[in-house]
Amino acid sequence: MKRSNLITEAGATRLRNELADLWKNKRPEVTRAITAAAAEGDRSENAEYIYRKKQLREMDRRIRYLQKRTAEMQVVEHLPPNQTQVFFGAWVELEDEEGNLFNHRLVGSDEFDYKPEYISIDSPLARALLKKQQDDEVSVKLPGGEKIYYINRITYDEQNS
Incomplete structure (x- = not known):
């Protein structure tokens, strides 16, 4: 890929x-x-x-x-026009079926290892999140099986980074 x-x-x-x-x-x-x-x-x-x-x-x-x-x-220097959807650079708060919360930012493949919250735009989770909105349910196929997440919040606030 x-x-x-x-x-x-x-x-x-x-x-x-x-x-x-x-x-x-x-x-x-x-x-x-x-x-x-x-x-x-x-x-x-x-x-x-x-x-x-x-x-x-x-x-x-x-x-x-x-x-x-x-x-x-x-x-990518500009924010997307529709900030209610997940695009590159977005911070996304996810909740799994057990109620665990995760906060991730979609970044480039050369910077995802800079912070633990960063995930590569090329990862299966990021690809599943693209163009989704708050309150959407996302299913991701992982090596350990399929995992379901709920999108609680989407922000493009640079202060999170």
Whole structure:
């Protein structure tokens, strides 16, 4: 399944800041450490050199990923005209059949792990919630079986985030 390119303004800023920090601060620091470790002699048995090379590979992989994602991302800057329905960026209060309450925000696939309340717009729950309204019942197929939720409230208040 292809991931969505949607992202909130805050999420886009976080990704851009991470990319800038990796490229301008952390990568030069690691390359200096590699140079210093390489100057110590035999590289095949130099633990510092081996560790720093691995660190640089992982960092370069993350930089390439962030460069690709930031070029592709579609920042959602405006609220939807119909705020009584669930769309990208919405905060949704759900209640399950046992009366447990859950508060989730639908965000992009690159930012759902930023806060525990965030869920990816590509997740089964988010897909089931899209275009639903308050007091609607939502059925979601999960690995553990089908789960039913009731939508108690929908807001687009940035203060929740």
